[in-house]
Amino acid sequence: MAKASIQAIRGMNDILPGESQVWRYFESTVKSVLDGFGYQEIRTPVVEQTHLFKRSIGEVTDIVEKEMYTFDDRNGESLTLRPEGTASCVRACEQHQLIANNQRQRLWYMGPMFRYERPQKGRYRQFHQIGVETFGMADPAIDAELIVMTHQLWKKLGIRDKVELELNTIGSNEARANYKAALVDYLSGVKDQLDEDSQRRLDTNPLRILDSKDQNTQSLLNDAPNFHDYLDEESEAHFAELKALLDEVGIEYKVNPRLVRGLDYYSKTVFEWITSELGAQGTVCAGGRYDGLVEQLGGKATPAVGFAMGMERLILLLESLNVIPDQVKSNIDVYLVSMGNVTTAAMALAAQLREAVPKLRLQMHIGGGNFKKQMKKADESGARFALILGEDEVKAGQASIKSLRDSAEQMTLNNDELANWLQQQL
Template sequence: MIKAIKGFNDILPEQAAKWLRLEAVLANVLARYGYEHIRLPIVEQTDLFARAIGGATDIVEKEMYSFADKSEPPTPLTLRPEGTAGAVRAVIEHNLLRGDAPKLWYIGPMFRYERPQKGRYRQFHQLGVESFGSTLPDADAELIAMTYLMWQELGLKDEMRLQLNSLGEIDERHAYRDALVTYLTDKQEQLDEDSKRRLTTNPLRILDSKEASTQALLKDAPKLAEFLGDDSIAHFEQVKAYLDELGIHYEINPHLVRGLDYYNKTVFEWVTDKLGSQATVCAGGRYDGLIGQLKSMGSDKPAKSEPGVGFAMGLERLLLLIEAVAPFDEIVACDVFVAAHPDVYSAGVRFAQNLRYDRADLRIKMASATSLKAQMKKADKSGAALTVIIAQQELDEQTISIKNMQTGEQQTVDQKWLSNKENFAI
């Protein structure tokens, strides 16, 4: 039997209903902040990710699903491992920054080849949000405030901790990088294997190591904050001031660097300890140089950049957290089940169709034209609050029989009884 590929999971109807509810809450908050929806392709040119994310990152080195298409010569393509690069490509390609400061969001599957584990799959789903056009710290604070409102709407406010850091500008980060490499080079034999490799490829990622021995070495290492210039410090202080004004508590995490090369200044993560070890549910930051970097692809000349800041939220992990601490109310797939005797089944179909026109708020199901007994068994399994029963007698009298599926009580009413919300509301 053919089965799903490892790490590529089916989302069955019971779970899919929870996904829809979660997505509706997130979309509602985004609309309240004035963000607009954009739909992006899941396949992009491989060079887009190599250029945007950075060739020395784990994603580009080990995790991308890449292949060549059938064109001549073949074009290297990649299933998107993250969404920001594609969103920036779309903004540039369609001139969305011309006289505007777009605020966009997208949602959908991403793809990375890594070991599948609980809440982390090879095909996973993210909500991505990007705000373009402002260098000011209020744009950073707005995104954090928006995620904070999302946690409140989902009943997760007390389960999430906000961690902040500033990466400064690229020259400040490079100066810090050199100092960190100098400090660790003499101690590299004490580093874990991943950190030894990163020392020559992406040394800032060593700060994020989960190895206790490496973290012990880092206690006396140079600190990134010592290398920040006045502008970077002032920007970060203003972000913190906005969060203080909004009553949003945060922790400064000097080892928070993010795994992608395009970030500068503010970076942040929302983490929880309710999923076992500390887990990141939402992460993002500022990327003021990325637009210019992608504009200049294929050219020797640097291109003018535009500021940007954004975040990505892992929906699998978020749903696991909701299930653990604030489960959604029971999601019922059916409110009214219509059962019709096979001899008058077409009349039942007509009744159900008319009711769908009259009551857009109701979820109405019918079974196939089997025996009435078999249809009632399906009504029991449907979770419906009411079952409408139509046989020849009801048809002759222009009535319907209604059975309360919780109490078992049954009554005969006018055919239009359910069309009135005062008689039956959900």
């Protein structure tokens, strides 16, 4: 009896050749935008002490109650695969005294996160995020900078007209507490009409009811107390200035009074970039201000604001809109076809060209085969050009080059001319 093949864990996916080129394109595009704004990379472990997330995210959130991958190590210490990146970033900044004296930091990170959710298109149990966190700046200008930065990224990726910005402010802790009491009082009177999740959240995390996807619950919220009636003056002024800054730079937005975000540590500004191109999974980037989190985790009171974007979901959006440049889908520029006893000469030419043209991506055909079969492999590789080397070319110190993506004629160049020609093409 044959042994059963070993499969990847459900909701944890391989990224295969062909797919990985698109990921690298997306990652490099994001990095170029972050570099342009002067942000620095930070890398944290994928495993943290469980109480870090309980203290930061909140013990009664869905993430902590139902979705975290938590286990005891051999010393009996409770550890958790990180479900999000902000808490780890704050922990690292505190531990290494990057923000101990309210220093200003602009940081970003990239990597896998883990949540035990029902896998669906664009949402997985191991998923990847790019996150940005800033510390030490209370001015709404930094909130605006993050939004301007994401706006520039959408333009660079070619999806600006397919995403919309939603904004809200959820005020101070005191304002939220006052509003929460009023909301619970109202919803308790219609509890039996709420969806099952909202009934549970009424006793644990009532603000999350505001972004319920249940249509009946949303209709009940039409008569609920208005969050903005409970806002403190400081939060109102902060929000007004943020909107004025966005107006000044021409970034369109919609104020959504029911936008609250799902994590306990948010305060004041919250925002989401959403799209209608991915069905129900519409949020592609989300964040906000969390001025109290550093103190909550044992540090000094430190203003902070950040965002995270789901890489799977954004790559899915790029693919569905067909905006990925053709050259991204291949990792080869030149495919070297060799005929006759010229393997040594072919390797020498490949080495010479790679040194002369540092950005050149050149792959040699290995394994023999006639000219027709080698040219077929060259075409299948996705390369832009086939470089053809035979015994006659070797004797003459030349090689032939043929475009594989248009009808340009084949031409023959000496080796020095070839390097210069490729440099111009790339």
